[in-house]
Amino acid sequence: MEKKYNKVVLAYSGGLDTSVLIPWLKEHYGCEVIAVSGNVGQGTELDGLEEKALKTGASKLYIEDLNKEFVDDFIIPTMQAGATYEQYLLGTSFARPIIAKRIVEIALKEGADAICHGCTGKGNDQVRFELAIKAFAPHMDVIAPWRFWELNSREKEIEYAEKHNIPLKINKETNYSKDKNLWHLSHEGLDLEDPANEAPINKPGFLELGVSPEQAPDVPTYVTIHFEKGVPTAVNGEEMDSVTLIQTLNKLGGENGCGILDIVENRLVGMKSRGVYETPGGAVLYAAHQKLEEITLDKETQHYKQQLALKFADLVYNGQWYTPLRKAMSAFVTSTQETVTGDVKLKLYKGNIIPASVTSPYSLYSEDIATFGEDHSYNQADSAGFINLFGLPLKVRAMNDLALQEKTGAGFPSVE
Incomplete structure (x- = not known):
């Protein structure tokens, strides 16, 4: 017998999954449904959301503006780490923890019995949402209908929506699974499920944040980004807040066909999945930050940071932000x-x-030392002693090898 709930808070985007969940929850649990949407830059996707949520059975809808916190506390720290997961700039990954945390706060305020999400049992988002819920409300029940309900395909969900007069912006022919926020837009499903199919990036309407490289202008665009302690603060000499800065770089990058990624990635749940990602501003920002670090970080810090970036990306991708x-x-x-x-x-x-x-005023690059011309800062004769010490282990091994060959006819195993 299904457990009964009086009040359920639903992570609500207004997309296909969450649109059908409001009436479905009321049918199966007879509960009040409170919808919560986290505004992390979806733009027009939030238009008419309150009317839609209430019309389909929600008692109320919270739309929480999380944009600035999203950029300052999630995007920029991840960018500073240089973290990428198999080239992917983690757009969906770090958006989920901030949304889930706010949903928990509202669920506790509203006295809810459970939190519901529309993540599939095959995806990464279920982990990201639920780890955040465990971090802030460890005793809260979680309802994840995709693990057990009868609407086990997007086609069945669309049929359910049509039967219950739930308005959708997609149909059976155009229902790519998409996730959009201030940082990126992802595309999955349909013809993309076969890696043998070329991504339709030149097809009108497929890309939303920019154009394909083929359709970009024939003349380059120059952009200058200023950083203060790793934080981007200005574009082309104009200081701007962090949200506006990302939006500005999205426009410039998108217009020039930048930041389009087509990969088959390794999901946390064990399978490989093909996705096309648009991250125009993010790709530009990562490139700029990396270039600045090249001249401002010492070798050991720079190299260790590159190792850390791999683990940092895994933590973000796997929903372990609050650890x-x-x-x-x-x-x-x-x-x-x-x-x-x-x-x-x-x-x-x-x-x-x-x-x-x-x-940079902190540049560690010295033209006087690095020059191929005449200089008075670097004594090239010092390199002989350096090579003698650096190569000493190799020299000792070779000497011992020769001695063994003379004694036994066999030396150390070859290192070739």
């Missing part, structure tokens, strides 16, 4: 950003992001 390890890693990353201040100029051209110049 002691991620917090500690972010503290390390923040400490590395003390000198990451300066300007980076990039050339955007038909999907390419090409470095044009980089300057």
Whole structure:
């Protein structure tokens, strides 16, 4: 027998899954449904959402503006870490924890018995939502209908919606599974499920944040980004808040066909999945930040940070944002950003992001030392002693090898 609930808070986007969930929950549990939407930059997707939620049976809808917190506390720290998951810039991944945390806060305020989400049992988002719920409301029940309900395909969901007069912006022919926020837009499903099919990035209406490289202008666009301690603060000399800055870079990057990624990734739940991601501003920002770190970080810090970036990306992708390890890693990353201040100029051209110049008051690059011309800062004769010490283990092994060959006719195993 199904457990009974009086009040359920639903993570509500107004998309296919959550649109059918409001009447479905009321039918199966006889409960009040409170819908919660986290505004992380979906734009027009939020238009008419309250009317739709109430009309389909919700008692109320919260629309929470999380944009600034999303950028300042999630996007920028992840960018500073240089974290990418198999080239993917983690657009959906770090949006889920912030939304889930706010949903928990509302559920506790409303005295809800359970939280419901529309994530499938095959996806990563179920983990990201539920780990955040466990972090802030460990005793809260979670309803995940995709694990057991009868609407076990998007086609059946559409049929259910049509039967219950639930308005949808998609149909059976155009129902790519999409996720959009301030940082990115993802596309999955339909013809993309076969990696043998080329992604239809030139098809009108497929891309939403920009154009394909083929359709980008024939002349490059130059953009200069200023950073203060690893935080981007200005574009082309104009200071702007963090949300506006991302929007500005999205426009510039999108117009020039930048930030389009087509990959088959390894999902947390064990399967491989094909997706096409649009992250125009994010791709530009990552490239600029990396270029600035090249001249402001010492070798050991830069190399160790690159190792940390892999683990940081795994934590974000796997929904482990609210963990002691991620917090500690972010503290390390923040400490590395003390000198990451300066300007980076990039050339955007038909999907390419090409470095044009980089300057910083903390630059560790010395033209006087690095020059191929005459200099008075570097004694090239010092290199002989350095090579003798650096190569000493190799020299000792070779000497011992020769001695063994003379004694036994056999030396150390070959290292070739």
